[in-house]
Amino acid sequence: MSEFHVRAVAEGEQRACLQVLEEALHAKPIADEAWAKMAPSWPAEGKFAAFDDHDTPVGITSSFDVELTVPGGRKLLTAAVDGVGVRADWTRRGILTTLMAVQLEDFAARGVPLAALHASEGVIYGRFGYGPATFCKGISVERPRAQVRDGVGRDGAVRIVTPAEAVERVPALYNRFEGTRPGFTTRPAQWWPGFFDRVVTGGGGYRVAIHSGPDGDDGFVVYQTVDMRDRQAPERGALLDIRELQAATPEAWAGLWRFLLSVDLVSAVAGRGRPLDEPIAGLLTDPRAVNTTEVMDDLWVRLVDVLAALRGRTYGAAEPVVLEVLDKQLPHNNGRYAVGQDGVERTTAEPELRLDVATLSSLYLGHGFFADLAPAGHVEVLDEAAVDRADTLFHTARVPWCGTFF
Incomplete structure (x- = not known):
């Protein structure tokens, strides 16, 4: 079978792309009446699809922009990913990986600091840098x-x-x-x-x-x-x-x-x-x-621009900690960050904790503790004293919660 190609969805192709998503999620075909109600929430903007050599969609990823409240009360521009799916006869061919890469690159090019989604499966999105950040x-x-x-x-x-x-x-x-x-x-x-x-x-x-x-x-x-x-x-x-x-x-x-x-x-x-x-x-x-x-798990978050996202929230009362962040999909995020009450800066100082962007994203909204993730291998501890400081800086008194499905 021929290879696929990925491009932005054009006006008029939305219904066919939504049908791909519905089939991937084992939903019934979209009736005309249902599409009439759904169409305003499914514009072409923000969508990328994989097409076969007949230009028929076989995979889809979709998003729209929202504002997400982060610790401290600021609302940061966030890409809400509201659909990811691949047609059953086209799976295991790299379509999902390609679509997610194209989507993340689009977010980064547009200067969107965060992305978020509700995961249909818990094993898929961690490899693309998303981490479960709110629970319900x-x-x-x-x-x-x-x-x-x-x-x-x-x-x-x-x-x-x-x-x-x-x-x-x-x-x-x-x-x-x-x-x-x-x-x-x-x-x-x-x-x-x-x-x-x-x-x-x-x-x-x-x-x-x-x-x-x-x-x-x-x-x-x-x-x-x-x-x-x-x-x-x-x-x-x-x-x-x-x-x-x-x-x-x-x-x-x-x-x-x-x-x-x-x-x-x-x-x-x-x-x-x-x-x-x-x-x-x-x-x-x-x-x-x-x-x-x-x-x-509820909302999964992805730091698209680590520096901008870290600077967007506030922190608890503790001495700064130096984090080394690893990001395979968006290598511009790779590096060390000094995080403290007075701000966040890139630094060349020796790291105290090392973690990938999915783990940092999971902790970003204030749920969970570095101390709990370290024994499971999600956080590499290079300075034991830094763990408590990091938890004090990042953890929030109020439990994060989304309450909006998309």
Whole structure:
């Protein structure tokens, strides 16, 4: 079979390229109605594809630009990688490696300091310099055992809105959130049609409720109910499944949870992708009504420009540490960096810790510790005293969390 060639996707080729991605992910063919809703979120810009000698796409990689909140509160330009796939009959031929290289080179040429993605498999993206930088949990709350403590979550009101009102109001509401937590991403206009509007207007049974406080709308939740009744348990209540819950204030967050736990004929409230530090048990008179069902990696980050990315965030109170960074894909990042409270500089000083860019990317948003990664061989320790300093510099008090799928 002939070789492939890689180029930017041209206008009009998006649907065929999306079909390649859908096939790689074992999804059904894209119907006309689904494409009409998805198309605004799938422009040609930011896409590279591998084509056969008939100019038919056989592999795809896609991204769009967002801003990612980093420790200290700054928002850095980030390439959000929203699709990578190779057609089944073209795998194991170097297409993925070529596409990822072309994409990274494009990010670097455009001056984008960071890239991020949600990995379909945990073994793929580390070799391209990505590392799991935020984690999340799945939870299940038993009902009616879960009773919210008196006086909590009663400030404000919650109302269920129509799909049309949700499409109109929620984007502006989300844009009001300050996003001070590391890992938070902005949602540009092209994100909403494919990732929100399509869900709430697609006939899948999703509902949207909005919380309003003293200053107006300040939180929302997207959820659906799943009938759990069967012959053995005909009176079993429904499962209320949370797709997304976002709140600008603690009061809005508590109010939304009080609402969810008050819905009648529900046996359990569950959600995936929740923050590791979400204190749901603290809301309840019986904290044992909450169960963590899973902990998983969420956002994978890649430092495209190591110096710019390191300079973009703040650090804890410790003496500087010298890191030697190794980057096979983008060799301009190779070198030594003196990282401290007062700034980051390239240096010729002797390194104290040596690590590859994937490991540094994993630690970048403040989750995890150098001390934990060193025994597993991810960090080469050249000065034992540097490990504690590095952990103090990089680790954040608040757990990073993304909360946006792409």
